[in-house]
Amino acid sequence: MALLSSNHAKKLLAQSRCPACGALRTELIDERMIVIATFECSARFAAQGEREIFAHTICPAASHIAAWTLNAEVVAEAGDKAGAE
Numbered sequence: 313m314a315l316l317s318s319n320h321a322k323k324l325l326a327q328s329r330c331p332a333c334g335a336l337r338t339e340l341i342d343e344r345m346i347v348i349a350t351f352e353c354s355a356r357f358a359a360q361g362e363r364e365i366f367a368h369t370i371c372p373a374a375s376h377i378a379a380w381t382l383n384a385e386v387v388a389e390a391g392d393k394a395g396a397e
């Protein structure tokens with residue numbers, strides 16, 4: 313089990329960018345029982361003790377893309393209405 317947790321910690325330590333959106337890493341905490349990597353997008357990933365890597369704070373990139381898509385739909389729908397008049 314020690315090898316497994318060590319490999320997960322090493323994997324997280326090797327991430328210089330957010331695994332979800334590619335934003336740069338802004339902080340890295342590497343202590344005996346925990347590794348915490350924080351990224352510019354505010355996402356935070358951690359590997360603790362015997363556990364696997366987990367998303368401590370979720371990357372907001374997907375929500376930004378969802379908002380951008382909704383706005384694009386509003387513009388397209390307004391365009392359709394203008395064309396129909």
Ligand SMILES: [Zn+2]
Nearest residue numbers: 330333353371
């Ligand atoms: Zn991110």
